Amino acid sequence: MSDHNISEHDFDKFAEFFYRKTGIKFEPSKRYFVDKRLTERMRETGSDSFRHYFTTLRFQASGEELQRLTNLLTVNETYFMREDYQFRCLIDSMLPDVISRHDPRKPIRIWCIPSSSGEEPYSIAMYLLEEWEGINDWDVELIASDIDTQILATAQKGIYSERSIRNVPASWKRRYFKSVPGGHQVSEDIRDAVEFTRINLSEPADVRSMRNIDIIFCRNLLIYFDDKSRKVAAEYMYEAMSPGGYICLGHTESMGRISPLYRVKKFPAAIVYQRPLEAK
Amino acid sequence: MALKKSRKKNTTQSQNEKRDCNQIRNELLSDDASSRRWAARDIVNCPGATHMLLDQLNNEEEPSVRQVILSSLTQLGDSEAVEGLVNCLRSEDASLRNEAIEAMKQLPEEVAPIMATLLNDPDPDVRIFAVNILESLCHDDVEQWLVSVIRDDEHVNVCATAVDLLGEVGSEISIEALTGLKDRFTEEPYIQFAADLAMKRISGD
Numbered sequence: 001m002s003d004h005n006i007s008e009h010d011f012d013k014f015a016e017f018f019y020r021k022t023g024i025k026f027e028p029s030k031r032y033f034v035d036k037r038l039t040e041r042m043r044e045t046g047s048d049s050f051r052h053y054f055t056t057l058r059f060q061a062s063g064e065e066l067q068r069l070t071n072l073l074t075v076n077e078t079y080f081m082r083e084d085y086q087f088r089c090l091i092d093s094m095l096p097d098v099i100s101r102h103d104p105r106k107p108i109r110i111w112c113i114p115s116s117s118g119e120e121p122y123s124i125a126m127y128l129l130e131e132w133e134g135i136n137d138w139d140v141e142l143i144a145s146d147i148d149t150q151i152l153a154t155a156q157k158g159i160y161s162e163r164s165i166r167n168v169p170a171s172w173k174r175r176y177f178k179s180v181p182g183g184h185q186v187s188e189d190i191r192d193a194v195e196f197t198r199i200n201l202s203e204p205a206d207v208r209s210m211r212n213i214d215i216i217f218c219r220n221l222l223i224y225f226d227d228k229s230r231k232v233a234a235e236y237m238y239e240a241m242s243p244g245g246y247i248c249l250g251h252t253e254s255m256g257r258i259s260p261l262y263r264v265k266k267f268p269a270a271i272v273y274q275r276p277l278e279a280k
Numbered sequence: 281m282a283l284k285k286s287r288k289k290n291t292t293q294s295q296n297e298k299r300d301c302n303q304i305r306n307e308l309l310s311d312d313a314s315s316r317r318w319a320a321r322d323i324v325n326c327p328g329a330t331h332m333l334l335d336q337l338n339n340e341e342e343p344s345v346r347q348v349i350l351s352s353l354t355q356l357g358d359s360e361a362v363e364g365l366v367n368c369l370r371s372e373d374a375s376l377r378n379e380a381i382e383a384m385k386q387l388p389e390e391v392a393p394i395m396a397t398l399l400n401d402p403d404p405d406v407r408i409f410a411v412n413i414l415e416s417l418c419h420d421d422v423e424q425w426l427v428s429v430i431r432d433d434e435h436v437n438v439c440a441t442a443v444d445l446l447g448e449v450g451s452e453i454s455i456e457a458l459t460g461l462k463d464r465f466t467e468e469p470y471i472q473f474a475a476d477l478a479m480k481r482i483s484g485d
Binding site for chain 2: 007009016051058059060061063107109125128129135139140141142143190192193194195204208227228231232235238239259260261279280
C-alpha cells in the first residue's frame with residue numbers, strides 16, 4: 001500500500017539534499033508548495049513511499065527525476081524589472097568599475113542569457129537610458145541569447161501583458177511602451193537596441209562566437225543543467241568575458257557550487273561574480 | 281553615445297576554421313591560456329586525447345586551463361582518464377587533488393569499478409579522498425561502500441569521514457555497522473558522537 005505522507009524529517013532531509021544539488025533552499029514555510037510537488041512525482045513514478053522516491057532521486061545515474069522535480073519546483077515566470085536590485089548594482093557598482101579600465105573607443109558589451117521573451121534585456125536597456133549617466137559617454141552593446149528561436153521571435157516583437165510590465169515605473173511605461181492589440185509593445189528604439197541571437201550554452205561553436213563581454217546576466221538558467229553541464233557552461237562564459245568582467249546569477253544560484261574560476265564580489269546592492277582581473 | 285547593436289560579426293574567420301588534431305595538440309602547449317583552454321575542449325575528438333590532457337594537467341599552472349582539462353577528462357570518462365585522476369589523488373599539490381576529487385564525482389559509473397580498490401589503498405589519505413568522492417557520487421552502492429569502510433578500516437580518520445557521510449545518506453542497513461564502529465573505537469569520543477548522531481538521523485528521532 002502506498003504511503004505518500006512526508007514527515008518533517010523527510011522534508012528536512014529532502015530540503016538539505018535539494019539545496020546541495022541546486023542551491024535552492026526551501027524553508028519549512030514552503031512545505032505546502034514542496035510537499036504538493038513531491039507527492040505528485042511520487043505518484044507519477046509509482047513510488048510507494050517518500051523513502052523509495054528519495055532513493056530514486058538521489059541515486060538515479062541519469063539524474064532525470066531530479067531534473068523533472070527541479071523543473072516543477074522552480075518558477076519560470078519572468079517580468080520586467082525582475083530582481084532589479086541587480087540592475088541597480090549594474091548602474092551603481094559594476095559599470096563604474098568596468099569603465100574605469102575600459103578602452104573608451106570600444107563599446108561596453110552586456111550579454112543576457114537566456115533572453116527568454118525579452119523582459120530582462122529590455123529592462124536593462126531602460127535602466128541604462130534612465131539611470132546611467134555614463135550612457136552619454138559610452139556605447140553599449142546589448143546582446144540577448146536563447147536556445148529557443150520561437151521565444152527569440154517573441155522577444156523581438158516585444159509585446160507584453162499588463163501583468164508583465166506591472167513593475168515598470170509609470171513614466172517609463174509612457175516613454176517606452178505603446179498600447180497595441182494584445183498588450184503593450186516596447187518602443188522601436190529599445191527593440192532595435194538589443195541584438196537577439198540563438199545560442200546554446202552547451203555548444204562550443206555557439207559560445208566561441210562570444211567575446212569581450214563585460215557583464216553577463218545569466219539568471220535562473222544553470223539550475224536546469226546537470227553538474228557537468230553547469231561547470232562547462234560556467235567555463236564558456238568565463239571564456240566569453242573580458243578579465244574583470246562580471247556575471248550575475250539568479251538569487252538562488254551560487255557560482256561557488258559550480259566552478260572555482262570566479263571571485264565573489266559583494267557590492268551594496270548585490271553579490272555578483274567576477275572573472276579575476278589578473279586571470280590569463 | 282548610445283545603446284547600439286554590434287556592428288561586427290561576433291565570429292571571426294579563424295574561430296570558424298576547422299582545426300586538425302596536430303594543430304590542436306600544438307595549441308595545448310601554446311603560451312596563450314585562452315588557446316590552451318580551447319585546445320583542451322577541442323581535443324576530445326582527437327585520438328590520444330586523454331593521454332595528452334593528463335600530461336598537460338600535470339604540467340599546467342593556470343587554474344582556468346586546469347578546470348577545462350578536467351571538464352574534458354570528465355567528458356571523455358574512459359579508464360585512462362579515471363586512472364589519471366586517481367594518480368592525481370597522490371599528488372603533493374592540494375589544488376590538483378581537490379580538482380581530481382571533484383572531477384571523479386562526475387563519473388559514477390566509471391569510478392564505481394575501482395572504488396573498492398581506492399577504499400583499500402594502503403595510503404589512508406587516498407582512502408579519505410575516496411570517501412570524499414562518495415559524498416556526491418550518484419551511485420546505488422554508496423551506502424554499502426561506506427558501511428564497508430566503517431566496518432573494516434582501521435584508521436580512525438577514514439572511519440570518521442565515512443560516518444559523517446553515513447549520517448546524511450545512511451539507512452537502517454547501516455545501523456549494525458555503526459554500532460560495531462562504536463565498539464571498535466571506544467576510546468575515540470568523536471567516533472562515539474558521530475556514530476550516535478548518524479543513528480539518530482537514520483532513525484528519524
